[in-house]
Amino acid sequence: MKISINRLKKYISHTESAEEIGALLTQSGLEVEGIEEFVSVKGGLEGIVIGEVLTCEKHPNADKLSITTVDIGTGVSPIVCGAPNVAKGQKVLVATVGATLYPSDGDSFQIKKAKIRGEVSEGMICAEDELGLGASHAGIMVLDTDLPNGTPASEFIEIGQDQVLEIGLTPNRADAASHLGVARDLKALLGRDLDIDAAPELKVETSGPTIQVQVENAADCPRYAGVVMTDLKVGPSPTWLQNFLKALDLEPINNVVDITNFILHDLGQPLHAFDAAKISEGKIIVGKLPKDSKFVTLDEKERKLSGEELMIKDSKGGLCIAGVFGGVDSGVSDSTTSIFLESAYFSPDIVRKGSQFHGLKTDASFRFERGTDPNMPVYALKMAVKLLQEIAGGKVSSELIDIYPAPIEDFVIEVNYGHINRLIGKIIEPSQVKSILESLEIKVENETAEGFTATVKPYRVDVTREADIIEEVLRIYGFHNVELSENLRTDYLAEHPVKDLNKLQYRLTEILTGQGYYEMITNSLTKSTYAEKSGFLDPKDNVVIYNKLSEDLDVMRQSLLYSGLEVLARNINRRQTDLKYFEFGTVYHKAEEGYAESRRLSLFLTGKKTAESWLEPTKGFAFADLYSTVEAILEKLNVQPGNLSMVETAPYAYGLKIMLGQKELATIGLLDDKILKQAEVRQEVWYADLNWDLLCKKAAGLKKFEEISKFPEVRRDLSLVIDKTVSYDQVKSVATKFGGKLLKRIGVFDVYQGDKIDASKKAYALSFHLQDQENTLTDKVIDKTMSKLIQAFEKEVGALIRT
Missing domain, CATH: 3.30.930.10 (Bira Bifunctional Protein; Domain 2)
Known part of the structure; x- marks a missing residue:
């Protein structure tokens, strides 16, 4: 998950560096895995200056090239230019010798002094795509500016710069999947106030299409809000919004879609905009469609529904897989002028079903599956409307719809001070515990000497037990502030196996x-x-x-x-x-x-x-x-x-x-x-x-080893003729049983089956390794052991000893 430092500063004032912010967040459980520098124009237009074309003449050796002289502030440079629109008197952007260009398409390259068809060229007059500012290559950029020659291009063209935190968000911290969520943690860590804009009032400004909403099952969709907006002008987003999205590795699409993406990453509330003209009979139904119904998603893939996913539909069929992915037929296009803007709280389970079944993982489903804030939909909707009014010229044309039959209650948790100190391993004063929890928007009520009642807002889906409250205290207090005792001990709640x-x-x-x-x-x-x-x-x-x-x-x-x-x-x-x-x-x-x-x-x-x-x-x-x-x-x-x-x-x-x-x-x-x-x-x-x-x-642990014997090992060989049905394992078992402690190893060095013995027989040539740990073996002891083995083989497996 990516978080913009620039956007964090809108919520909480700080002068700490991105590295210091990253360290604080990591200590509190939001692990910052990296910090990236973002520049909206790669290279920051370094080495690019404003210049003025003083002369422009045809190249003597090439019909499509021109020889120009350009005032770049520090002198006049001869430049060979291939653009058809270059002319005397133009203000242009010039890449000076040594500058590196990052074109929109292709690899970067460095400008060098060169000869082009025999004429010296010291620089390059640039087109839009050559600077990475757009896709146009129709000609060089001609500027309308009074800035003096030699002025850096970055003073004429707005360049967005930012630092972006890459946070490895754990599944339990759904509340932190937004800039507001991260800012809430920073508020507690830095001890500063949050600056959150008040929700604007929505007033109906004009008439428009009427949209009715029906929720078929409140368990699947506890809250559903929406509003109709008309007179929209769909087009590119302003630079600040595009830069915000690009910093998060998102591609700007159009002002309406960009605003919904902005709200999602800023407030953690997914929104969805439907083209109001494409909603059949002006009615939105939140419910399910029959199994095997066909639905075409925004990626233009036709999908068969399972019948278990929650759908946003109208009288004709599906418009959107709720909380997951929109439909191709109801999405916002360049011709859209009116929208129905949806902001809802869906059950995490129902969204997960739809996402898993269709193999669709989106930014919206990521948040809905983990649990969003049921109190956020209306606020997020109003903030989005405000932006749509400012950026897309939209007008509110309906009353705000908010279907919320059974409001989700806060979590109420009883907490004991003794348990806090025992689990953290350090006594923390009650006043400090209260200060930490209230900085996290957790109310502390009914205080006694023993404990208190904690009231937690439902957006903290991971804080529902006393242990969770204690974890919140510890992560803000700081693990590093809990000293290690000189005498460590530990208790186990469950048995641990001896074997690792x-x-x-x-x-x-x-x-x-x-x-x-x-x-x-x-x-x-x-x-x-x-x-x-x-x-x-x-x-x-x-x-x-x-x-x-x-x-x-x-x-x-x-x-x-x-x-x-x-x-x-x-x-x-x-x-x-x-x-x-x-x-x-x-x-x-x-x-x-x-x-x-x-x-x-x-x-x-x-x-x-x-x-x-x-x-x-x-x-x-x-x-x-x-x-x-x-x-x-x-x-x-x-x-x-x-x-x-x-x-x-x-x-x-x-x-x-x-x-x-x-x-x-x-x-x-x-x-x-x-x-x-x-x-x-x-x-x-x-x-x-x-x-x-x-x-x-x-497994019996490590094998025990013995000291190497001072006395030599002796080998004796035997050849046994046995039935084919007798396995080597049986022979080895007999040897192990009757060989005694002197027999250290047995091996097979030859197996024979052929015309020299009966067809039902086979012959094993076996080696026996004998050793005494305390004495040198004598022939008498060796012969006695081998005789015992021979008798055992003859009796136990019917062996014939070959001589």
């Missing part, structure tokens, strides 16, 4: 990036068709978005798989085919009561494991590459996996399931071609899906 889940996630991120993975963050919204065609997700569990932005983003994701595949597809389509990605994300589904969500960790591998090289052939990623990553994750979190089982169902062509007790901890495998086809991925993808919530719950 952010640290766990960061720890794994370090591991994964160290292995060459890149993190991705994808959209939580996805296509419902993914679940319908997946074969493993239930479409009935989709969490459907009612106000969906598009058909491709109509449900919350049930899995991280498809959003990750979309990232792979985008990269592969751009010839980035060797990819390692991971993502921490939340998935959503319907539950027995309402909805449920859980956190997952996904891993993706696709393409080549090694880059193309003359040293060795390239290798593609394999199951072991992904499984080793999962093992590293479990080891880092000190989680011992449970049973393993094969997976041959969607989304995998084949894979592995890791259990932890009765719960599924992870699945790892090669994705099925049907799944890849849905995401338009045309190469093999390895995918792992881990239950991050379960991992966090079972």
Whole structure:
């Protein structure tokens, strides 16, 4: 949100710099993110002076050029000019050598001494567009002025200058979404009075079209005000108004629309001007239209209504989506001479519905959605009428309409002094508390030694509880004025987990990036068709978005798989085919009561494991590459996996399931071609899906490390012939169980299946690493351990030991 320092000075007198004002506002909760310098004419016309053409002759070497001599006050400069209207005796604007021009269209450039077709040129006689003053390039600007030659152009042409605060407005501070709102805070911070103009009286000046207003539901529109104005002359706004809007990065349109925008940013009250001649049967109705009714907005897009948005309509149909966006058929145009000017207070909920459904975010909806001041519509309307009378020549031609059947009451809050001092952490005198609150237009009544009653105007939608009152006291008193105690202590209202889940996630991120993975963050919204065609997700569990932005983003994701595949597809389509990605994300589904969500960790591998090289052939990623990553994750979190089982169902062509007790901890495998086809991925993808919530719950902290043994490690190898149905995990479990404390590691260095053994069998070549922390291992101890392992393998998994 942008705030003009010049406009703030109209409300509150101050000599503080923009930086000092920014610091004060930031300390009070209105964070000033930056300060910009605004100049209505870029460059400020520096180096541009008034000159007088002394002579003008045709260029000897060019038919369309003239050679002039121009008095620029400090001397006479020869200038070659291509304008058809240049002539002797004219007063003109001259860009002197060294000046930088910022044209209306194109890049800036610097004026240099030059030779043009053989003739010296020391400057440039300027057209309107070359100075950034307009779009005309028909010829040079010819001035009607008695100012002496050499006078800076900025003394002839009014240049607006301002400093603009960029405020990062938090959602709760709807009251500060205007210059008046910011000035109210400055009043409290500086201890000065606000200068607010009294509302002028409205008198009917002439007759005009009669407009009747009907509000169908007062809950959606608690207050609706309006007035008819005639004899308007639509045209450009005066310079001061255009400069105000430009400083806020708004484009001036015409005097009527500019005035409504001025009031919105100045007072925080959105207005809307309807062409009165286009209101059918002279009746405005505030209500809803049937679902699927068609309505064309000001951007000339046809929209289908949901039936839930509030509309301003007439007997023929919609004129405006209330509080959001006007219609193309009822807007103000150059031919408009009479308007119906609307100023209303709409329910934040109803405006948010319309804005969200149509994906329309406007300055008006921004304010209505957060809550405007129900006491402002009539004042803002009168101030706008005054400007329309002054700027557009309008006349009031109807009585002011104000439909307000149930006025919104002030908030009444009981406040305890003890609570103020306890929560702020410092004793603040009651008199100072009262002074701060009253400077914020909060009444303090029914005072006692213990507390008081605070009455808050309804424009402060964020101040409805005792804690809010205390926050108001603290932000004006100043956080920096609350000293820190030498002995700090804190109380907790809720239990805090011992584990820091952010640290766990960061720890794994370090591991994964160290292995060459890149993190991705994808959209939580996805296509419902993914679940319908997946074969493993239930479409009935989709969490459907009612106000969906598009058909491709109509449900919350049930899995991280498809959003990750979309990232792979985008990269592969751009010839980035060797990819390692991971993502921490939340998935959503319907539950027995309402909805449920859980956190997952996904891993993706696709393409080549090694880059193309003359040293060795390239290798593609394999199951072991992904499984080793999962093992590293479990080891880092000190989680011992449970049973393993094969997976041959969607989304995998084949894979592995890791259990932890009765719960599924992870699945790892090669994705099925049907799944890849849905995401338009045309190469093999390895995918792992881990239950991050379960991992966090079972994480046992940092792994404990032991001192390096002084005694050497011994390796022994065995070759086992076992049934194909026996998994390595079963073999490893047997080894771990019977190997005792001497067995430190077990590994597989070869797997064989072929004609030298039975077709139903396979052979594992295993390495066993033995070590004693206290003694050197003897052959007798080693042989005893290995013998025990051999017997266990023969008995537990039916192994045949090859010699």
